[in-house]
Amino acid sequence: MQNKLEIGIIGLGKFGLPLAQTLTKLGHGVVALDRSESRVRQVQDSLSHVYTAEATDIGVLQQLRFQDLDAVVVSVGGSMESSILVTLNLQEVGAKKIYVKAVSNEHRKVLTRLGVDHVIQPENDVATQLAHRLSNPGMLDLLPLGGGVLLQELVVDQWAGKTLLDLKLSNESGVMVVAIRYAGQREYTFVPPADRQLATGDIMVVIGKVDDVNKLKP
Incomplete structure (x- = not known):
């Protein structure tokens, strides 16, 4: 499994709750907040660190040490104003990575101007992906695919000094390297040379089954 992450989830609605529950099942730590006391009571059995808070x-974010978490996801429902205020608070306390669910294109524009790391529009994103799949049957996705296939980036550490020939990932791990962005370069090299030594900080793009990819320790 990959390194355990500590993730904050703000808002436990149709998007935030399954996200929090899935991260928990994958073995990551989740600190969840929701303003609804009844909703928090309903999910206490599936989430160990869940709080009723605004x-x-x-001050709530500081007290719960949201600035120390690996990432925070904001999914506060239909209130654009609340979402923006929460985002500004997270930026002020120094949250490392911030993901925010946008409720409209206007909301997305504001969040982008605020410098949010990742803006998410679930319905729009799914519709766009479906359109591409219908137009290009069999195309690969950047998200987990049906059947448990994953395209993922890995940062080289322990594999520094080795080549793809040395690693034999296709034969021994069932994983294929499709591209590498070598340290110090801005562009990816697709179908990278198998005899070039890897260096610390190289970013490899691999494809394989979720379990096989998660076993790798680059």
Whole structure:
């Protein structure tokens, strides 16, 4: 399995709750907040660190150490104003990575101007992906595919000094390297040379079954 992450989830609605539950099942730590006391009570059996709190209060975020988490996801429902205020609070406390669910294109534009790391529009994103799949049957996706196939980036550490020939990933791990962005370069090299030594910080793009990819320790 990959390194355990500590993720904050703000808002436990139709998007935030399954996200929090799935991260928990994958073995990651989740700190979840929701303003609804009844909703928090309903999910206490599936989430070990869940609190009834108002994330628009910056003191709450500081008290729960959201600045120390690996990433925070904001999914506060239909309120654009609350979402923006929570995002500003997270930026002020120094949250490392911030993902925010946008409720409209206007909301997305504001979040982008605020410098949010990742803006998510689930319905729009799914519709776009479906359109591409219908137009290009069999295309690969950047997300987990039906059947448990994953295209993922890996940062080289322990594999530094080795070549793809040395690693024999296709034969021994069932994983294929489709591209590498070598340290210091801006562009990916597709179908990378098998005899070039890897260096610390190289980014490899691999494809394989989820379990096989997660076993790798690059």
